[in-house]
Amino acid sequence: MSVPQPPEPVPGARLLFSLDPAVSHLNHGSFGAVPIGVQRAQQRLRDEMETNPLRFFTQGLIDRITHTRRHLATFLGADPEGTALVGNTTTGVAVVLGSLGLRPGDELLTTDHGYGAVAFAVERECRRTGASHRVLRVPLTATDEEVVEIVRAGLRPGRTKLLIVDQLTSPTAKLLPTAAIVGLARERQVPVLVDAAHAPGMLPTPVAGVGADFWVGNLHKWAYAPRGTAALVVAPPWRDRIEPLVVSWEQPAGFPGNVEWQATLDYTPWLAAPVGLYTLRSLGVERVRAHNAALAAYGQRVVGDALGVAPTDLPEPDGPSVAMRIVPLPPGVATTLDAARELQKRIADRLATEVAVTSWGGRGWLRLCGQVYNSPDEYDRLAVRLPPFLAAA
Template identity: 75%
Template sequence: MSTAGPPPPVPIPGARLLFSLDPGVAHLNHGSYGAVPIGVQRAQQRLRDETEANPMRFFNRGLVDRITHARRHLARFLGADPDGTALIGNVTIGAAVVLQSVGLEPGDEVLCTDHGYGSFALSIDREARRTGAVRRTLTVPLTATDEEVVEIVRAGIRPGRTKLLVVDQLTSSTARLFPAAAIAAVARERDVPVLVDGAHAPGMLPVPVDSLGADFWIGNLHKWCFAPRGTAALVVAPRWRSRMEPLAVSWEEESGFPKRVEWQATLDYTPWLAAPVGVFTLRTLGLDRVRAHNAELAAYGQRVVGRALGIAPADLIEPGGPTVSMRLLPLPAGIGTTFPDAIALRQRIGDELGAEVAVNPWRERGWLRLSGQIYNRADEYDRLAERLPALLATLG
């Protein structure tokens, strides 16, 4: 099969052996749930064993300090202020914390874009029902330039009404890279706080969090940082830290942010304590090397699968640009245009083709999202390209 472009990157030797993934499946959707290296799994299991050997000792003798140490290590990796960073379970939890802390009132609006993650919209709507605020959504074309995106946001902000602006750093459904720093600067001019959803940023994007200038930033470390699932970070600008309210009150309530948000009694803290091992693994492999490999491999997958779907290389959409490890392909018209249909198609691809991918509906069209990670090989995308058209043909 002609790849209609440059070859995929040379595999990183031994990388696949670092994971316990089923070798009979092509795992082409790292972006959704990540994959935890075996060494990180073992580190977390040792912590679980420590917990169960003496729960009283584990929870009551130095655990808060151990969490603080892990947080400081992870915050430095993210380029964030450790004293303004709280470890949380995932970005959706972080969004809920921010939404209930900014003080929404009747008549206020939370402004977002139509590229935002679905659970964020649900979180905003729930808080809006509780407070009398509203959610307003800006339409941003998939192929808009950064300058056009900034102008859309600038025109959409309504001073005096817009209480919070929510913007993605890298979108989940459309793999679109947004000019988050420029958007945050526009919002600051109008004194509107900004929440940046950086779910896919840690480990993939070489952008220090503090350089974005956001009031709030949240990101998952279990996707591209090899941390155990249930590890994320909420970074808060100094002027907001005293106002951050946890979802549930704990014994660290009087300690202030970040401990009052982090400490949730008998939560399983082993993912956070093991997360630095994931960062160590990433750095040992070579951070720049991994990023370049993954982005090139995702681009290769987009080319070969796109060619199989009849999409010429010149027509491929790259909303994230060349440095992003996720790529997008439009599905034939009428396929995967609703969430139930997208889920059904994703499951059929997994069951019948032995490939795990992401399928999302967006603007009344179905989209296939492919990821690239160090455990992937070029032939996995080749096999998907060979077999996917026949499966799609059965859907009309």
């Protein structure tokens, strides 16, 4: 099988970012990259705030946040009245967990493709409330139908108080059939929280059609927003039950205002986020998605070939616009979380390449992303340099 052709570059896109040109940034999925225009918009907001802090915080800020929320929610395909802006996905997860009223005997259900910090949050809530945590094992090669059947067998109606499932998994870059899972869980009266950290900007209207009780996703990854911008979407039956992590003067307003308002929080990332959407639309939303997905597929293939991985052993993400791909590392490499972190650091230091290295299923994996500021030669260079680097380690 031949290596897929890389996509045509998006003209001028690289100049929109202030990334170090001496480094290959192939890990957009971890912290994103904020376009220069968005950085400047946020700085203007910071300047406004510091020119007169009292005026900034007390005269119209809540209305500005509300207007921004409506703009971002519409982009996501969400109900603005059921959407709250939060700092990141894990903050939204914490809000939901703290609002469930868990008791001893209750159960939280996740899959083994979940994000590590979310697992930590679940474990902490279980320690605090006496609930239990159970993990469903989902094979990397499972089809959508097989994933749904695994979830079906794992639900315990009456005991399972929340199922947390990723829309697009972080460690394995696998697109899960969230709409089908939510429909199945609803039949059994089990609420679902969709962890959609990577969905905004990458997947079209990722909230619409899913129907989850709770959905939370970051806009500072693939939607070009400043870091610290995420959305928590809550279905109508749950909105009156949501409790913020910090009680503020907006507590009487209820959701979403009581979650959003935290006194002297820096709200400039949220207010600048629509400029990120403007940047995305200026480049062409569908064009960016197609480019990024094709580039990630190219990178996966050339690096996989260099490491001797058969094309059939390169996991497919199961979605046409998924801009993250994983490559299995040689046996014995990065088999633990600590080893994965150390290898990621050494690749950054010695190969001037930022990637994600994860440990999942007892094996090390290299996660590569595609973004408009990347070029095929960055993956080609990694393909040439990585095998001898690993062999010498």
